[in-house]
Amino acid sequence: MPAPTLDRQPAGSPDEAALQQQFAATIAADRRIEPRDWMPEGYRKTLVRQVAQHAHSEIIGMQPEGDWLLAAPSLRRKAVLLAKVQDEAGHGLYLYSAAETLGADRADLTDKLIEGRQKYSSIFNYPTPSYADVGVIGWLVDGAAICNQVPLCRSSYGPYARAMIRVCKEESFHQRQGYELLMTMMRGTDEQRAMVQESVDRWWWPSLMMFGPPDDESPNTAQSMAWGIKRHTNDELRQRFVDMTVPQAQFLGVTLPDPDLAWDEESGHWRFGAIDWEEFKRVLGGQGPMNDVRIARRRAARDDNAWVVEAATAHARKHEAVPA
Ligand code: FAQ
Numbered sequence: 001m002p003a004p005t006l007d008r009q010p011a012g013s014p015d016e017a018a019l020q021q022q023f024a025a026t027i028a029a030d031r032r033i034e035p036r037d038w039m040p041e042g043y044r045k046t047l048v049r050q051v052a053q054h055a056h057s058e059i060i061g062m063q064p065e066g067d068w069l070l071a072a073p074s075l076r077r078k079a080v081l082l083a084k085v086q087d088e089a090g091h092g093l094y095l096y097s098a099a100e101t102l103g104a105d106r107a108d109l110t111d112k113l114i115e116g117r118q119k120y121s122s123i124f125n126y127p128t129p130s131y132a133d134v135g136v137i138g139w140l141v142d143g144a145a146i147c148n149q150v151p152l153c154r155s156s157y158g159p160y161a162r163a164m165i166r167v168c169k170e171e172s173f174h175q176r177q178g179y180e181l182l183m184t185m186m187r188g189t190d191e192q193r194a195m196v197q198e199s200v201d202r203w204w205w206p207s208l209m210m211f212g213p214p215d216d217e218s219p220n221t222a223q224s225m226a227w228g229i230k231r232h233t234n235d236e237l238r239q240r241f242v243d244m245t246v247p248q249a250q251f252l253g254v255t256l257p258d259p260d261l262a263w264d265e266e267s268g269h270w271r272f273g274a275i276d277w278e279e280f281k282r283v284l285g286g287q288g289p290m291n292d293v294r295i296a297r298r299r300a301a302r303d304d305n306a307w308v309v310e311a312a313t314a315h316a317r318k319h320e321a322v323p324a
Helices: 014-030 041-060 064-068 075-100 108-115 134-151 157-186 190-209 220-226 232-254 277-288 291-304 308-322
Strands: 262-264 269-271
Touching: 014 220, 041 064, 041 075, 041 108, 041 220, 041 291, 064 075, 064 220, 075 108, 075 157, 108 291, 134 157, 134 190, 134 232, 157 190, 157 232, 157 262, 190 232, 190 277, 232 269, 291 308
Parallel strands: none
Antiparallel strands: 262 269
16 A cells, blocks of 8 residues: 655645645544545544554454353354454454554554553453453443444544444444343353353453543543544543443343442433542553563564565565566
């Protein structure tokens, strides 16, 4: 794919002020910015940061559930899980491709992830010791991802917004398969019901942290919203997720581990207790239960498979060199 022409302006092009004005008008009219369009460097950098973090999350996010592929309890469950984990690889590919339209290099982004210079979602630093975790990840983690990502289908950057449409369709399917798995377990034995509850107890609070820091501690939200990259604040989406999920928990028959969870008639929202932001900071700082394992595996995948990339690249070059 040719590199975008962000910095190259054709001779006789309007000066930067006019380009800036055109960009602002496109955003104000809620139209899309495309790779060929001029964009401020800050806009491009913010998108590369967010899209790369998102892509890394999808790829690292294959690991927690991937751990259950060989131990799924039936062929059907194994096939479903395999399809889901493959979908996550696909989401990573769409997102790395979107980042490439901004001039980023995928191999470079991967290096930055492995060196700790780019982030991935905090949620994937928690372990999956129980098979119920597969269902709870589908229900809560994919559920949170949907809340966060459906508005991104209207993001101002065209390739990101379009990638999100397909990602969201697949995430909805993931969420339903997780919920179906949990419903099946809840109809099973007391031991199975206890497994589901124990898993919900571990994943509930980390799922709320997925939406990012509270609005008054989120350095990027205001600018990202002004640029139409984000459409809602972190707290707005977190509240939307809680409101959506509480009735689902009631229907499932599990208790969410928050004694302060209460319906607020006046606002029409579920009020919830204080999130442990110190834990969030620890996980972001590399001190989560699984940070080291996740990055070590990603590093091994990059290094052990380098020969495949080399071979595929050599093959592609050979074909490029042969005239059609
Ligand atoms: N984890 O100023 P803000 C999925 C960072 S995909 C780690 O609020 P922003 C699918 C943030 O980057 C899940 N870091 O930042 C799946 C920033 O650091 P920086 C991923 C976090 O960007 C399901 C700093 O904190 N989804 O689950 C987190 O405006 C099941 C300050 O934060 C996306 O990436 C966090 N939770 O808002 C796969 C969606 N939160 O970069 C497998 C797209 C914040 O300045 C299985 N991203 N940080 O050093 C977004 O919507 C936004 O980037 C937010 C953060 C909302 C995540």
